[in-house]
Amino acid sequence: MKNNFLPRLLAGKALVIGAALALAVPGVAYANTVSAIVKTPGATAGPAGTFSEISTHADCSSGLVSGGGINQAIGTGTSSNGNHVNGTEPSADGSTEYTGTTGVVGTDNTHWLGIGGSGGAVNGSFSSTPYAVCFTSNLINHTQIVMNKAAGPTTSASPLAVTATCPANTVLLGGGARTTPADVGSLKPIASFPTFNNSAHDFGLKAAADSETNPDSWTAEGFNGGGGGTTNTTYAYAICSGNGINVSGVTTKVHYSEVSGPTSATTGQTVTVGCGTDGALVSGGAAISGGSVTTTDFTAPGSGGDHLNGSFPSDNSGNPASDGTTSAAYWTAYTHTGGAASANTYSDVWALCANDGV
Numbered sequence: 001m002k003n004n005f006l007p008r009l010l011a012g013k014a015l016v017i018g019a020a021l022a023l024a025v026p027g028v029a030y031a032n033t034v035s036a037i038v039k040t041p042g043a044t045a046g047p048a049g050t051f052s053e054i055s056t057h058a059d060c061s062s063g064l065v066s067g068g069g070i071n072q073a074i075g076t077g078t079s080s081n082g083n084h085v086n087g088t089e090p091s092a093d094g095s096t097e098y099t100g101t102t103g104v105v106g107t108d109n110t111h112w113l114g115i116g117g118s119g120g121a122v123n124g125s126f127s128s129t130p131y132a133v134c135f136t137s138n139l140i141n142h143t144q145i146v147m148n149k150a151a152g153p154t155t156s157a158s159p160l161a162v163t164a165t166c167p168a169n170t171v172l173l174g175g176g177a178r179t180t181p182a183d184v185g186s187l188k189p190i191a192s193f194p195t196f197n198n199s200a201h202d203f204g205l206k207a208a209a210d211s212e213t214n215p216d217s218w219t220a221e222g223f224n225g226g227g228g229g230t231t232n233t234t235y236a237y238a239i240c241s242g243n244g245i246n247v248s249g250v251t252t253k254v255h256y257s258e259v260s261g262p263t264s265a266t267t268g269q270t271v272t273v274g275c276g277t278d279g280a281l282v283s284g285g286a287a288i289s290g291g292s293v294t295t296t297d298f299t300a301p302g303s304g305g306d307h308l309n310g311s312f313p314s315d316n317s318g319n320p321a322s323d324g325t326t327s328a329a330y331w332t333a334y335t336h337t338g339g340a341a342s343a344n345t346y347s348d349v350w351a352l353c354a355n356d357g358v
Helices: 005-024 078-082 199-204
Strands: 035-039 053-059 064-073 083-091 103-107 111-118 127-136 143-151 160-165 172-180 187-195 217-224 233-241 251-260 268-274 280-289 307-314 330-336 346-355
Touching: 035 280, 053 083, 064 083, 064 111, 064 143, 064 233, 064 280, 064 330, 078 083, 083 187, 083 233, 083 307, 127 280, 127 307, 143 160, 160 199, 172 280, 172 346, 187 307, 187 346, 251 268, 268 307, 268 346, 280 307, 280 330
Parallel strands: 053 127, 064 172, 160 233, 172 217
Antiparallel strands: 035 127, 053 111, 064 127, 064 307, 083 111, 083 172, 103 143, 111 127, 143 233, 160 217, 172 187, 172 233, 187 217, 187 280, 217 233, 251 346, 268 330, 280 346, 307 330, 330 346
């Protein structure tokens, strides 16, 4: 009679050993349940008047907003210098802004505002397109919005940094920036980026660098090209995971790129960066700056008229993501000079990529 006992015994031992090795080997990959869909309603025309703004919104039909952006059409010629981003920020209902008391101001938001402003010139080509990044995760099923603000800037061509920091034991998923009022036509946010509330990043004045992990804060840089304005205010928004969620296994990774320019008057520049294999794209940021923003405190670009015209999810060529895109893995910054040349000016972009380890 054939004895099958030994082969069965050996097979059983092999299964046990294999299971033990799988448990013991560090770095075993777990599935990432983070996913995101981009929602956008398309463009809204305007502003049609000088020193004014329009508010547009993109809305998540499912999931929670983890980030968002705006892309402006500006036309050609010198009047194109008059269009600029005034705000890119989360909202509870698609119209209301968080501008009151600082701190945790909202939870589980599903709307994103893209606010376009004008200076002293307008044309019929002006428009703003908002984008919401709608986020889902088997682990992170609640979010909260932290807002911080500061008066200014009122000094001409001097940036003002405001940083919002996530509560302890939460994870940063995205953020935004806003300046008011719109009738100060030279006032605008020129940077919105992830950072850290620590001394190495000068408590938000230095941006998160490429490949840094788990930033905890978001900084907005307000900029007043022409000076003036007694009620000027700059707002920063951080979108964080909800309280009571164990995020010890979550990794958010920053990808960053900087290029020179634009430096000639009435010209634009784009720069794009992607997540690669480091998780799902959940948000991004943009800046026009004096350069080296991850190694030194943020400095102003070369001219007071420099501004942002876009910060949005895209493909690897910088084309904006279309409504319903589920595979957006890149973020693009669109910057522009005013009517003067702008030496030593740079364009910066950040992508924030998330893996929940579930």
